[in-house]
Amino acid sequence: MNLSAATPRRVAVLGSTGSVGRSALEVIAASGGRLRVEVLSGCGNLDLLAEQARQFNPHTVVAADRKKADARKWRDLPEGCRLLTGPEGLAEAAGLPAVDVVLAAIVGAAGLQSTWAALEAGKTVALANKETLVTAGPLVQQLIEKTPGARLIPVDSEHSAVFQALQAGKRDEVAKVVLTASGGPFRTWPADALRQVTIEEALAHPTWEMGPKITIDSATMMNKALEIIEARWLFDLQADQLDVMIHPQSIIHSLVEFVDGSIVAQMSPPDMRLPIQYALEFPERRAAVAERFDWTRAWNLELEPADHERFPALALGFECAAAGGSSGAVLSAANEAAVESFLEGDLHFTEIVPACRSVLESHNFEADPTLEDLARLDRWARAEVQSWVLA
Numbered sequence: 224m225n226l227s228a229a230t231p232r233r234v235a236v237l238g239s240t241g242s243v244g245r246s247a248l249e250v251i252a253a254s255g256g257r258l259r260v261e262v263l264s265g266c267g268n269l270d271l272l273a274e275q276a277r278q279f280n281p282h283t284v285v286a287a288d289r290k291k292a293d294a295r296k297w298r299d300l301p302e303g304c305r306l307l308t309g310p311e312g313l314a315e316a317a318g319l320p321a322v323d324v325v326l327a328a329i330v331g332a333a334g335l336q337s338t339w340a341a342l343e344a345g346k347t348v349a350l351a352n353k354e355t356l357v358t359a360g361p362l363v364q365q366l367i368e369k370t371p372g373a374r375l376i377p378v379d380s381e382h383s384a385v386f387q388a389l390q391a392g393k394r395d396e397v398a399k400v401v402l403t404a405s406g407g408p409f410r411t412w413p414a415d416a417l418r419q420v421t422i423e424e425a426l427a428h429p430t431w432e433m434g435p436k437i438t439i440d441s442a443t444m445m446n447k448a449l450e451i452i453e454a455r456w457l458f459d460l461q462a463d464q465l466d467v468m469i470h471p472q473s474i475i476h477s478l479v480e481f482v483d484g485s486i487v488a489q490m491s492p493p494d495m496r497l498p499i500q501y502a503l504e505f506p507e508r509r510a511a512v513a514e515r516f517d518w519t520r521a522w523n524l525e526l527e528p529a530d531h532e533r534f535p536a537l538a539l540g541f542e543c544a545a546a547g548g549s550s551g552a553v554l555s556a557a558n559e560a561a562v563e564s565f566l567e568g569d570l571h572f573t574e575i576v577p578a579c580r581s582v583l584e585s586h587n588f589e590a591d592p593t594l595e596d597l598a599r600l601d602r603w604a605r606a607e608v609q610s611w612v613l614a
């Protein structure tokens with residue numbers, strides 16, 4: 224791949240209408256022509272998708288929801304821009320020969336098929352969609368091993384930090400990887416108060432602006448559970464090599480401890496545009512649009528152990544990272560369904576994690592599932608959460 228302005232790196236931004244997708248377009252717009260948008264995709268927000276297409280003039284846009292796509296007139300797309308629809312359209316766009324890097328920024332299990340298609344086509348995938356590795360980590364790693372050119376560069380700020388810190392040593396010199404967590408809006412709330420949490424309170428994250436699903440996941444700390452599983456597969460670690468520390472300032476994005484006791488961390492203000500840029504331009508570092516650290520003021524950077532009692536989601540992450548097999552897919556699908564129910568007002572905040580545990584414990588564990596098995600278990604887990612909600 225070439226990064227000169229004359230031959231720009233061609234990017235498919237899958238999930239361009241979302242929080243990560245919009246930040247990625249800011250990074251691309253500021254890249255001075257080194258990055259070029261080749262594909263954009265959205266699902267419900269099709270007017271924004273068309274507006275982005277007019278601004279970035281991509282080769283292809285994908286409207287993931289076929290019904291919504293059919294109901295819309297597309298006269299406002301730029302001339303020559305091709306429209307694809309549905310999950311198959313996403314998969315086709317992810318594998319286009321004209322694409323060098325696919326930014327996988329669709330939320331939830333819906334992101335797996337297009338990420339898979341991109342890797343199958345031998346692309347570099349800048350991976351924001353953590354659910355891909357949580358659901359199908361071992362299968363994705365096998366696919367990468369057998370596909371020339373296929374590779375994952377993490378976009379999640381914690382995993383980007385680990386990816387960067389790992390460059391300070393050899394893989395067999397790594398003792399521990401510590402993911403940091405802001406602690407979310409309820410870090411200091413007593414357990415009793417958590418029962419009364421409202422949707423608005425759960426959606427008010429103290430340090431990061433993100434889409435609704437990951438914001439609720441941060442409030443329950445399920446986000447960190449999913450990230451533990453993601454890190455386990457992304458970096459080929461054992462579950463007991465992973466740990467979590469609460470870091471309310473969200474400046475230290477994660478740490479790697481080496482066998483000699485040295486700790487290497489990556490630090491920067493909480494701004495997703497930095498890890499997105501790093502992933503899209505890897506291995507180059509360029510001046511960034513992201514906010515910079517203020518060296519003129521005093522900073523207190525705190526690290527404290529996570530409270531597993533108030534945030535029982537964390538244990539689920541470690542358990543699924545250790546168990547592997549079908550457990551991650553079931554946890555991820557149950558959590559997506561539980562978060563949806565919470566956002567619809569059908570489930571209390573403190574019921575999200577127990578619902579996930581109940582579904583996880585009642586599932587028939589499969590040690591070596593296929594993609595089809597995982598899709599079946601995904602549907603089953605969502606239905607189980609619905610029964611929990613109705614019970």
Ligand SMILES: NC(=O)c1ccc[n+]([C@@H]2O[C@H](COP(=O)([O-])OP(=O)(O)OC[C@H]3O[C@@H](n4cnc5c(N)ncnc54)[C@H](OP(=O)(O)O)[C@@H]3O)[C@@H](O)[C@H]2O)c1
Nearest residue numbers: 238241242243265266267268287329330333351352433434
């Ligand atoms: N936000 C962050 O700072 C952050 C940080 C680290 C990792 N991540 C991860 O990045 C992913 C995206 O997060 P986000 O916060 O950007 O989410 P978001 O703001 O909710 O955006 C999600 C994107 O996915 C699209 N989408 C939703 N359902 C879809 C479906 N069924 N099929 C195809 N596309 C669909 C949305 O389209 P419409 O908007 O048009 O409906 C939107 O473009 C998640 O996996 C999250 O865990 C996010």
